[in-house]
Amino acid sequence: MAEKRLGEDTVLFSSFPSIIATATTVGKKEGEGPCAKYFDKVVRDPLYGEGTWEKAESKFLLESVRKALEKSRLTYDQIHFMFSGDLLNQITASNFAARELPIPFYGLFGACSTFTEGLTLGGMAIDGGFAQRVLVGASSHYQAAERQYRYPTELGIQKPPTAQRTVTGAAAVVLGKDGPGPFLTAATIGRVIDMGISDPMNMGSAMAPAAVHTIVQHFKDTGRNPDYYDMIITGDLASVGKVLAEDLMKKEGYDVSDRYTDCGVLIYKPDADTLAGGSGCGCSAVVFSSYFYPLLQEEYRRLLLVSTGALLSPTTYQQGETIPAIAHAVAIERNWPEGEW
Amino acid sequence: MVMAKLTREQKAYKEWADSRKPRPSLGRNIAVAFVVGGLICALGQGVLNYFISIGMSAKEAGGPTSAVMILLGALLTGLGIYDRIGKFAGAGSIVPITGFANSIVAPALEYKREGYVMGVGARMFQIAGPVLVYGMSTAWLVGLIHWLIHK
Numbered sequence: 001m002a003e004k005r006l007g008e009d010t011v012l013f014s015s016f017p018s019i020i021a022t023a024t025t026v027g028k029k030e031g032e033g034p035c036a037k038y039f040d041k042v043v044r045d046p047l048y049g050e051g052t053w054e055k056a057e058s059k060f061l062l063e064s065v066r067k068a069l070e071k072s073r074l075t076y077d078q079i080h081f082m083f084s085g086d087l088l089n090q091i092t093a094s095n096f097a098a099r100e101l102p103i104p105f106y107g108l109f110g111a112c113s114t115f116t117e118g119l120t121l122g123g124m125a126i127d128g129g130f131a132q133r134v135l136v137g138a139s140s141h142y143q144a145a146e147r148q149y150r151y152p153t154e155l156g157i158q159k160p161p162t163a164q165r166t167v168t169g170a171a172a173v174v175l176g177k178d179g180p181g182p183f184l185t186a187a188t189i190g191r192v193i194d195m196g197i198s199d200p201m202n203m204g205s206a207m208a209p210a211a212v213h214t215i216v217q218h219f220k221d222t223g224r225n226p227d228y229y230d231m232i233i234t235g236d237l238a239s240v241g242k243v244l245a246e247d248l249m250k251k252e253g254y255d256v257s258d259r260y261t262d263c264g265v266l267i268y269k270p271d272a273d274t275l276a277g278g279s280g281c282g283c284s285a286v287v288f289s290s291y292f293y294p295l296l297q298e299e300y301r302r303l304l305l306v307s308t309g310a311l312l313s314p315t316t317y318q319q320g321e322t323i324p325a326i327a328h329a330v331a332i333e334r335n336w337p338e339g340e341w
Numbered sequence: 342m343v344m345a346k347l348t349r350e351q352k353a354y355k356e357w358a359d360s361r362k363p364r365p366s367l368g369r370n371i372a373v374a375f376v377v378g379g380l381i382c383a384l385g386q387g388v389l390n391y392f393i394s395i396g397m398s399a400k401e402a403g404g405p406t407s408a409v410m411i412l413l414g415a416l417l418t419g420l421g422i423y424d425r426i427g428k429f430a431g432a433g434s435i436v437p438i439t440g441f442a443n444s445i446v447a448p449a450l451e452y453k454r455e456g457y458v459m460g461v462g463a464r465m466f467q468i469a470g471p472v473l474v475y476g477m478s479t480a481w482l483v484g485l486i487h488w489l490i491h492k
Contacts, residue, residue, distance in 0.1 A: 156427020
């Protein structure tokens, strides 16, 4: 068996875990953004016909799971594990969605990095021979996150321009051992980085160093340069964090400016509601699954997806703690790489 | 609240990141707050004048005027309009008494789903609570000083 580790923090997949299908369900604001036409379903009612924001978030996730299975022409019993996570306390959006599904379930919490955390673990489960097919999900919900992390949704306040809007949306992705690609080829697992930012209304600045650390580690471990990838995509640094990340990369000796973007920047039309851009587990999950995934068949051959998470809670910031952050990178390629693999 | 101690590297990053973050546009925010806050107060004055015109003294009219403005703030919160005004006007709609009403009705609406006791009852003053606690404490302190000087 081929060596599955490379450098300090990188794993190599050796058995062709492939993304078989993706599905996305998003809210109204996301459905009015630049990615609107790529989503499978736009739900205009933030409650999605339910009584609470939390139930609505579970329903967004369930809808995406069902759609992903439908697209992949698989049944529940053919899925060996489901990995999913969200931002709510005790990750209830995922747990309560999984309650409706006859699939063995792993609940994940990586804040907004959950999507690539799930892809990494799902890829490893397949690569380790423990599963043939797994489902990876991630969800977030603007109002549910707002009331838990910040203020009641009807409170009339003005946020600073560094604040971000939690994406209402969920994505589900089916990974399989046998598939035509695109393939997960490598992943660099992030370390928790805290650069001393304590303002929860400025999470882009808190997460940028974590994203850069993981990306630089990925280049060091694999010996690749930015030009190996057609695009490097961070999760939800939004406009404030993206600029910082680009500059930090330059300081590390990597110029990524011609091939770098961020899902938090891509998901919304900038306005007074969205401020610096999108955030939340759903952000990188829905933007990758709707917009970038099809592009892997056309324009792009290799992408590095780096979902970024701010690991704070209302308790920790009220107690004056700084914001630790994490980012996991997954290399996704149209063709299986030749040569050293 | 204890602020976390930062290392030199963290301090340097924080300063660098802070120096590069976009600032709220102070001029625009102050102007909008002034105009919207002024409009809310002018409306309050109109209500006060009405109560005086129907025969109340200026002192008597104060109570009913506050009640009308609170009702208005609560109603606009319930209709989902006050949060939009707040997003636009900032302090202009937070400082007047309508903002106080918003700060109580918003959590009451939000936490109704957790029931009337542990939801509405326990969390209604989540935002306004600190204002009440320190407002009353200050009033008590000032009253005490007044009493000590004049006794």
